[in-house]
Amino acid sequence: MTDRAGIYARIIELIEPLNPKKVALAENTSFAGDLEIDSLTVMDLVASMEDEWDIVMPLNMLPDLETIGQVADAVTRLVTK
Amino acid sequence: MSDLFSKFDPLISERAGVLAKGVRDPFAIVMQQVKSPTVAVIDGRDTILLGTYNYMGMTFDADVIAAGETALRDFGAGTTGSRVLNGTYQGHKECEEALKDFYGMEHAIVFSTGYLANLGMVSTLAGKGDYIILDADSHASIYDGCYLGNADIVRFKHNSAEDLEKRLRRLPPEAGKLVILEGVYSMLGDIAPLKELVGIAKAHGAMVLVDEAHGMGFFGEHGRGVYEAAGVADDVDFVVGTFSKSVGTVGGFCVSNHPKFEILRLVCRPYTFTASLPPAVVACAATSIRKLMHAGEKRQRLWEMSRKLHGGLLARGFRLATETCESAIVSVLMPDQETTVRMWQAMLELGVYVNMSRPPATPAGVFLLRCSLCAEHSAAQLEIVLERFGQAAAMVGLFETAVEVAAE
Numbered sequence: 001m002t003d004r005a006g007i008y009a010r011i012i013e014l015i016e017p018l019n020p021k022k023v024a025l026a027e028n029t030s031f032a033g034d035l036e037i038d039s040l041t042v043m044d045l046v047a048s049m050e051d052e053w054d055i056v057m058p059l060n061m062l063p064d065l066e067t068i069g070q071v072a073d074a075v076t077r078l079v080t081k
Numbered sequence: 082m083s084d085l086f087s088k089f090d091p092l093i094s095e096r097a098g099v100l101a102k103g104v105r106d107p108f109a110i111v112m113q114q115v116k117s118p119t120v121a122v123i124d125g126r127d128t129i130l131l132g133t134y135n136y137m138g139m140t141f142d143a144d145v146i147a148a149g150e151t152a153l154r155d156f157g158a159g160t161t162g163s164r165v166l167n168g169t170y171q172g173h174k175e176c177e178e179a180l181k182d183f184y185g186m187e188h189a190i191v192f193s194t195g196y197l198a199n200l201g202m203v204s205t206l207a208g209k210g211d212y213i214i215l216d217a218d219s220h221a222s223i224y225d226g227c228y229l230g231n232a233d234i235v236r237f238k239h240n241s242a243e244d245l246e247k248r249l250r251r252l253p254p255e256a257g258k259l260v261i262l263e264g265v266y267s268m269l270g271d272i273a274p275l276k277e278l279v280g281i282a283k284a285h286g287a288m289v290l291v292d293e294a295h296g297m298g299f300f301g302e303h304g305r306g307v308y309e310a311a312g313v314a315d316d317v318d319f320v321v322g323t324f325s326k327s328v329g330t331v332g333g334f335c336v337s338n339h340p341k342f343e344i345l346r347l348v349c350r351p352y353t354f355t356a357s358l359p360p361a362v363v364a365c366a367a368t369s370i371r372k373l374m375h376a377g378e379k380r381q382r383l384w385e386m387s388r389k390l391h392g393g394l395l396a397r398g399f400r401l402a403t404e405t406c407e408s409a410i411v412s413v414l415m416p417d418q419e420t421t422v423r424m425w426q427a428m429l430e431l432g433v434y435v436n437m438s439r440p441p442a443t444p445a446g447v448f449l450l451r452c453s454l455c456a457e458h459s460a461a462q463l464e465i466v467l468e469r470f471g472q473a474a475a476m477v478g479l480f481e482t483a484v485e486v487a488a489e
Binding site for chain 1 (some may be wrong): 183212217227229232233234235236238244247248251253441444446
């Protein structure tokens with residue numbers, strides 16, 4: 001699925017195993033603040049998203065991607081590019 | 082007004098929690114006296130050093146010390162300047178000549194530390210629109226070089242040729258690419274499959290930089306590093322290294338055959354905008370590097386000691402980060418932070434210093450007691466070390482804890 005809604009849904013699935021505290025996942029859930037995911041785990045998550053959609057998500061994009069919604073936007077942009 | 086230090090509160094309280102249990106701070110060791118490459122006085126006690134990366138034991142080599150003393154007397158305590166202004170002395174050029182001879186390369190540039198060498202090379206080589214493709218377990222200095230520069234950063238799974246290939250294939254063919262690898266990875270002591278990785282990088286038109294900080298002196302025919310042992314010297318564009326391990330002093334460098342290499346002296350900010358190494362340091366380094374060209378006996382000894390420690394720890398039931406002895410780093414896998422710190426302290430009290438390593442410095446969240454060997458370690462010292470490991474493990478109940486963790 002390569003539309004925004006489909007991408008968002010799949011990102012939620014990819015994050016679920018990294019969310020042992022079962023924080024509610026929504027567009028504005030933040031990785032560092034809400035999910036308390038460390039930077040190494042975030043980089044692993046990026047790798048799995050790259051493989052999922054066959055895209056390149058350079059690590060230097062990460063500082064601008066604080067929430068799940070922002071990541072979904074970035075992936076959508078890269079997929080439709 | 083908000084306190085800028087608030088962001089460190091979680092780490093401050095985690096440390097306080099560990100120290101409250103009565104253990105001493107593993108990151109605040111003071112060497113009161115250093116007696117040899119393998120023995121120092123800590124807390125007033127003679128302690129065997131098993132975590133210093135002083136692989137070839139050059140810190141107290143008589144020729145190295147003599148060269149340093151002469152340079153200190155003749156050229157003074159420091160250069161007070163950048164390499165590109167008043168900070169290049171004859172000794173800096175002699176040190177670069179020694180590196181060119183050691184590596185059989187056309188160009189060598191000496192930085193003030195190994196950290197600065199990676200910071201400078203990585204941030205300068207790849208610019209806007211270029212790609213850096215780095216191993217996930219790369220050293221902090223490589224990651225920091227990425228953040229200082231403007232290239233797009235792509236990370237591949239540690240030592241995975243398949244993952245590197247997949248990520249290179251996604252990049253625009255015409256874009257500039259720099260693949261960054263390390264010969265020996267310093268946390269687990271594992272080595273990279275450089276033949277495969279370098280081959281893939283070249284097939285995709287990338288330039289290759291290999292950090293040989295932990296391989297210099299005892300891998301390959303001339304001791305140049307893992308890349309030499311892997312037979313890929315002709316395909317490696319840049320080799321980065323350090324003086325603070327096998328060479329036995331401090332400093333960093335890069336060697337290359339690239340015809341335009343010398344321009345880096347003017348465009349590489351971590352080279353240009355810092356003071357050069359003191360005359361005594363470059364004199365020590367040059368002498369040590371030249372001696373390392375003929376250190377066959379030491380190399381052999383270092384490997385012998387490393388295998389002995391690796392095999393001895395396995396035989397005593399410890400879990401190690403590598404199945405076989407791959408380098409002069411032997412890392413013991415530990416179950417959790419508390420057991421690691423307690424065991425580290427028990428070792429220290431028994432007169433053996435090892436490194437405690439914890440996430441995020443370590444990959445995959447592992448806790449380690451990391452040992453590195455020195456060619457000057459004696460067989461008797463190694464016997465003591467193995468015995469102390471057994472005693473310390475019993476003191477902290479390591480094997481009971483390990484069984485519980487495994488059973489979970």
